[in-house]
Amino acid sequence: MKKRYLLIILVLSFNFTFSQVGIDTQNPRGILHTDGQKDNPVSGTSFTPAQQSNDVLITSEGRIGAGTHNPAVKVDARNSGNGAIGFGTSALTAAAADEGAVRYNSGMEYSNGNQWLPLLTAQPAVSKVIVIAAKTDNTVKLVTPAAATTTGLQNRASNYLVGWTKAFESNSGTSFNASTGVFTAPRNGVYVATFTTDLAPLAINYTTDPLNPIQIEAIWQLYDNTTGLLSTNIVNTIKCVNTMSSNSNGNIDAGSNCTASFYMTTGQRLMPYIWFNLNGSATAGFSLNNTGGYNNLTIAEQ
Template sequence: MKKNFVLIILALSFNVAFSQVGINTPNPRGILHTDGQKDNPTSGSSFTPAQQMNDVLITSTGRIGVGTINPAVKVDARNSGNGAIGFGTSSLTASTADEGAVRYNTGMEYSNGNEWLPLLTAQPTVNKVIVIAAKTDNTVKLLNPSALVTTGLQNRASNYLVGWTKAFESNSGNTFNASTGIFTAPRNGVYVASFTTDLAPLAINYTVDPLNPIQIEAIWQLYDNTTGVFATNIVNTVKCVNTMSSNSNGNIDAGSNCTASFYMTTGQRLMPYIWFNLNGLNTAGFSLNNTGGYNNLTIAEQ
């Protein structure tokens, strides 16, 4: 009986004595504390960052510290040394891994419980192109006949919008030629392009003609990566049309806008132009509403 009592006392003493286990350290700061370099202080709670850097610790609350003796989360590897965490590949489905899981499969991915999604952890190697410009004059270029016109826009003609004033351009600053209105893609990618136009009041003066409706078209023309701007160079065309009723005479502005996304390869070119049928008098030229910031252009690389 005495023998059994002694064994119980020894077992309890052993449990108390080893409630904190230190490996290479007599001064463990958690349930399990490993000191890789045996450089921790023998007593006290003051540890330098260098001493903590080679330690691994499990606290009584179930937190793991790698390189730190004060983990703030379940797994904490933040320290003054190499705090990186490596993730391996996994063939588990997202639902099996459950939401919140992270893996590395040719890129960092996380599970939302249904599918693996890419984790965007790095900035692009180049800055994205953004162009902002405004147009404050009536200079346009006509392709047929080819001419630069400064006296106004032409009815029933393709008026290519040139003579922009560049307000901002990121990156190299030379992808958009403000004088020609041509944007050139610096690399393959998706570009979102938008522009707005507004003709000055009194432009609309038309009688009912079912074959020629009153309308204004804002158009983006995508050309190949050569130097020509002819029909043979056109890769894609996107038109945005605004129509007006036949009695839209008087001081009503005729405006339009067009926003489109393009996949462009390096060197391909993008140009904005408008075509309108607003006036049966075939007036020589129409003015843009050049006050109040109505005529603007924005191109953004995605």
């Protein structure tokens, strides 16, 4: 019976003694503690940042500290030294890796359980392009952007807006040609473009015709990366329209605006124009409302 009691005491003593395991340290601070450089003090609770930086430990809460004795999360590598964490690639599908998995695949990616998605952690090598411009005159190119510049807008015709005054452009300052109204993408990316126009007050007078409604359209036209601005160069067209009653008792403003997002490749071009149908003839000589800041353009790279 004495031998049995002695054995129980020895087992309990062994478990107590080795409840914290230290590798190359006599003073473990967790369930398992490895001192890489064998530079920890043999007793006490005071450890310098340099002494902690080469340690790895597992706490009783199941947390892992790499270079720190006080991990605040499941895996904590924050310390005053090199706290970088390296991730390798993985051939697992996002579903197999499950939600929350992280991998490196020519860039950091995470799994949402269905697909691998990029972690947008890298900063661009150059600042994003932002263009702000205003139009304060009536210069346009009628019908096509390749036409000669003229003064005065025309009813029931495409009025390509040229002759902008650039208020601001970030980055190189050369993506937007204020004279021609053409924005050229400096690199592949998503660009949000918006412009607003307002015609000078006029009487809207047109016989009701369901096939020719009274309206004014603000339009963005995207061209390829060649040198032409012809119909064969058009990649995409986005139209925004405002409609109105067929007749007005007096002169009123007619305006429109258009905001759209475009994925543009390097060298593709974007240009704004308006088309309106406010009376029964294709007359020219209409004017923009050039006071009060109504006619503006903004293009922002995302």
